[in-house]
Amino acid sequence: MDLKISNKMQVVRGSVIRQMAEAAASRKNTISFANGNPSSDTFPVEDFARFAADSFRDDPNSVLQYGLSQGYPPLIEAVKARLTQKWGISFEQNDLLIVSGGQQACDFASKVLLNEGDVVIVEEPSFASCYNTFRSYGAKLVGVPMQPDGMDLEKLEQALKDYPQTRMLYIIPSFQNPTGFTTSMEKRKKIYALAQAYQVAIFEDDPYCELRFAGEDIRPIKSLDTDGRVLYAGSFSKVMAPAFRLGFLVFDKALTTRMIVSKQCTDVHSSLLFQHIAHRCMTQCDYQAHLALCQDVYRRKSNLMLSELKKTLHPSIRCSQPEGGLFLMLFLPEGMDSMPLVWEALEHGVVCVPGSGFMIDQDAPNNGIRLCYSTASEDEIVRGAYILGNLSQKWMEKAGF
Amino acid sequence: MDLKISNKMQVVRGSVIRQMAEAAASRKNTISFANGNPSSDTFPVEDFARFAADSFRDDPNSVLQYGLSQGYPPLIEAVKARLTQKWGISFEQNDLLIVSGGQQACDFASKVLLNEGDVVIVEEPSFASCYNTFRSYGAKLVGVPMQPDGMDLEKLEQALKDYPQTRMLYIIPSFQNPTGFTTSMEKRKKIYALAQAYQVAIFEDDPYCELRFAGEDIRPIKSLDTDGRVLYAGSFSKVMAPAFRLGFLVFDKALTTRMIVSKQCTDVHSSLLFQHIAHRCMTQCDYQAHLALCQDVYRRKSNLMLSELKKTLHPSIRCSQPEGGLFLMLFLPEGMDSMPLVWEALEHGVVCVPGSGFMIDQDAPNNGIRLCYSTASEDEIVRGAYILGNLSQKWMEKAGF
Numbered sequence: 005m006d007l008k009i010s011n012k013m014q015v016v017r018g019s020v021i022r023q024m025a026e027a028a029a030s031r032k033n034t035i036s037f038a039n040g041n042p043s044s045d046t047f048p049v050e051d052f053a054r055f056a057a058d059s060f061r062d063d064p065n066s067v068l069q070y071g072l073s074q075g076y077p078p079l080i081e082a083v084k085a086r087l088t089q090k091w092g093i094s095f096e097q098n099d100l101l102i103v104s105g106g107q108q109a110c111d112f113a114s115k116v117l118l119n120e121g122d123v124v125i126v127e128e129p130s131f132a133s134c135y136n137t138f139r140s141y142g143a144k145l146v147g148v149p150m151q152p153d154g155m156d157l158e159k160l161e162q163a164l165k166d167y168p169q170t171r172m173l174y175i176i177p178s179f180q181n182p183t184g185f186t187t188s189m190e191k192r193k194k195i196y197a198l199a200q201a202y203q204v205a206i207f208e209d210d211p212y213c214e215l216r217f218a219g220e221d222i223r224p225i226k227s228l229d230t231d232g233r234v235l236y237a238g239s240f241s242k243v244m245a246p247a248f249r250l251g252f253l254v255f256d257k258a259l260t261t262r263m264i265v266s267k268q269c270t271d272v273h274s275s276l277l278f279q280h281i282a283h284r285c286m287t288q289c290d291y292q293a294h295l296a297l298c299q300d301v302y303r304r305k306s307n308l309m310l311s312e313l314k315k316t317l318h319p320s321i322r323c324s325q326p327e328g329g330l331f332l333m334l335f336l337p338e339g340m341d342s343m344p345l346v347w348e349a350l351e352h353g354v355v356c357v358p359g360s361g362f363m364i365d366q367d368a369p370n371n372g373i374r375l376c377y378s379t380a381s382e383d384e385i386v387r388g389a390y391i392l393g394n395l396s397q398k399w400m401e402k403a404g405f
Numbered sequence: 406m407d408l409k410i411s412n413k414m415q416v417v418r419g420s421v422i423r424q425m426a427e428a429a430a431s432r433k434n435t436i437s438f439a440n441g442n443p444s445s446d447t448f449p450v451e452d453f454a455r456f457a458a459d460s461f462r463d464d465p466n467s468v469l470q471y472g473l474s475q476g477y478p479p480l481i482e483a484v485k486a487r488l489t490q491k492w493g494i495s496f497e498q499n500d501l502l503i504v505s506g507g508q509q510a511c512d513f514a515s516k517v518l519l520n521e522g523d524v525v526i527v528e529e530p531s532f533a534s535c536y537n538t539f540r541s542y543g544a545k546l547v548g549v550p551m552q553p554d555g556m557d558l559e560k561l562e563q564a565l566k567d568y569p570q571t572r573m574l575y576i577i578p579s580f581q582n583p584t585g586f587t588t589s590m591e592k593r594k595k596i597y598a599l600a601q602a603y604q605v606a607i608f609e610d611d612p613y614c615e616l617r618f619a620g621e622d623i624r625p626i627k628s629l630d631t632d633g634r635v636l637y638a639g640s641f642s643k644v645m646a647p648a649f650r651l652g653f654l655v656f657d658k659a660l661t662t663r664m665i666v667s668k669q670c671t672d673v674h675s676s677l678l679f680q681h682i683a684h685r686c687m688t689q690c691d692y693q694a695h696l697a698l699c700q701d702v703y704r705r706k707s708n709l710m711l712s713e714l715k716k717t718l719h720p721s722i723r724c725s726q727p728e729g730g731l732f733l734m735l736f737l738p739e740g741m742d743s744m745p746l747v748w749e750a751l752e753h754g755v756v757c758v759p760g761s762g763f764m765i766d767q768d769a770p771n772n773g774i775r776l777c778y779s780t781a782s783e784d785e786i787v788r789g790a791y792i793l794g795n796l797s798q799k800w801m802e803k804a805g806f
């Protein structure tokens with residue numbers, strides 16, 4: 005074949021998460037803390053099935069024919085109403101596009117705003133599939149370390165100074181993937197002020213915000229946005245079902261035309277049946293009760309994993325304390341690489357993802373281990389935490405801790 | 406707002422088709438020959454509803470959780486089998502990705518192969534949403550006129566000579582949108598030979614190939630491809646339902662990794678429920694009979710529109726004779742602009758799309774008018790053809806024909 009791969013697609017990286025998932029799939033009886041999937045216990049399957057049947061019966065063409073690129077209008081209105089009521093996001097100057105999952109929100113933010121050679125400043129570690137999306141538009145990535153209350157702001161400001169070609173900040177404000185950290189309101193305000201000062205956009209990726217199971221809600225940066233620089237992405241993947249491939253993107257009205265053309269250039273519109281189902285879930289069910297159920301599931305699992313880890317984990321290993329979402333992160337002592345421990349855990353039947361999979365440079369050693377408590381059963385969480393804890397004792401002692 | 410739109414998204418164009426659809430929507434009782442939608446008479450709604458119910462009942466997680474980026478393996482196998490059996494496409498050196506509609510196939514072909522400044526040679530007129538996709542990757546478009554048996558090959562070769570930065574040819578080989586023309590086997594072979602000689606890729610977009618209602622099947626260029634330069638796209642939008650947002654892309658195995666990463670960068674995977682439904686439609690129903698039904702619907706409508714137009718259309722207006730698909734095209738005498746006639750037709754309640762909407766330069770006069778016979782009822786086709794025919798008499802006489 006004499007075809008050449010485009011420059012921008014030569015630099016994207018394979019997913020370490022997918023690698024671990026495949027390694028796990030080739031073994032029997034593994035306990036997976038690797039997949040960032042929501043718990044299937046949270047899927048309201050009977051509602052979904054009933055709504056699907058209703059749609060096919062009542063007005064099949066409305067879920068089978070081509071639809072509007074911006075999205076199904078009643079769903080758009082329902083999402084806007086919730087974002088205003090719950091998060092204080094106004095739609096006087098903002099608009100909303102239904103997208104095929106949060107990943108597509110990242111794709112469109114990049115498509116509409118990034119030129120080749122632009123810099124995107126990212127939290128590090130963070131969700132590597134979005135790193136790849138930025139790379140797929142020829143952007144360069146600059147990382148700013150995460151702290152338990154959000155990005156290190158001194159390093160953020162330094163990066164903004166060092167890289168005047170910065171066009172965008174990428175932030176997961178709530179129950180971040182992979183750390184489980186949540187950016188404080190104080191830091192959200194300062195990050196926004198820095199974005200204003202340096203005239204950069206913020207891509208605020210907030211798929212977990214409805215999954216808070218402890219502490220107080222913190223409003224998104226988008227709610228502070230007075231000059232249209234924040235693009236705010238939400239997702240139905242974690243509160244309804246991932247395979248719906250449904251999310252939304254909020255942006256200044258000045259971007260509406262380009263966002264709609266982006267949609268027309270890629271997949272024309274998102275699946276209508278799922279848009280109808282999502283709308284019915286939000287308006288014909290007790291949506292608040294459904295979210296409370298999701299939160300209960302993750303509160304229970306998170307608490308269980310933390311308390312079980314506490315029993316056996318070597319004391320030199322720190323552990324994040326998420327107040328929501330699907331993940332927590334273990335941190336080995338600074339300078340240690342988690343990879344050998346992750347592989348040995350796999351040998352013992354426990355799959356987790358090394359922190360290196362969430363770094364710009366996946367090949368550098370990293371001391372983090374992401375643990376998803378969302379899909380494992382309670383029994384698996386107990387057994388898996390025990391295995392990890394015992395291994396950690398062995399490893400840390402060997403390393404002289 | 407101080408955010409700037411990316412260079413590549415500054416040059417995309419709004420869709421004339423969507424403009425006409427909106428103009429039509431604001432009037433009552435219009436007859437639409439504008440939308441390229443399939444006929445809803447062809448949707449096997451009861452099968453869809455039953456398969457959806459079965460999936461939700463039997464194994465809900467398999468249609469609700471995250472799935473494989475490449476696609477649902479049984480659907481991949483069913484599509485490969487059909488492409489081999491019906492079209493002679495081999496999968497020894499080729500691979501297949503399930504995509505969210507044919508448009509996404511165009512997006513990924515562009516993402517993986519195009520650099521900014523590359524040239525894509527396109528049939529002209531052709532499907533403008535793909536023009537926009539190419540533009541969204543910074544490509545420049547060069548048009549080659551369509552003839553009833555395919556591209557003008559002399560002009561194609563001249564364009565290849567004139568633009569050495571050409572990376573890709575864009576071709577709709579069967580029942581082309583908007584002309585209804587089909588590229589002959591002779592021209593398919595020559596186009597492939599030219600692509601070899603000039604070392605360019607071919608993006609072969611074939612969403613209508615299963616809708617042949619007259620004449621003999623012609624194999625796709627992909628079936629001739631010995632060196633992996635053809636990327637072949639198919640779609641379920643016209644043979645199942647557009648809102649499934651489901652299609653596929655066939656490409657050389659050397660591109661597999663990049664194609665899968667493209668999927669992970671944009672929407673992770675396509676809707677699983679629809680992949681399951683599509684697989685069941687292909688394997689548990691009489692798929693051949695379903696396709697025959699689709700073909701019957703379009704044969705009947707196409708024949709009716711052609712015979713009705715013949716009664717009143719001014720003889721100076723040529724009309725394409727499609728052997729399949731959803732469209733035909735009227736051609737006013739060379740040099741005439743169809744736009745005023747299209748607007749007057751709209752005043753008289755008939756919506757169609759001017760040929761200019763399918764040109765690289767949408768603002769230049771164009772003598773074509775695309776008529777979709779797919780969604781109008783038989784009564785509407787008769788009345789609409791009568792209105793168009795009478796208007797054409799008036800216009801042509803006024804123009805001195």
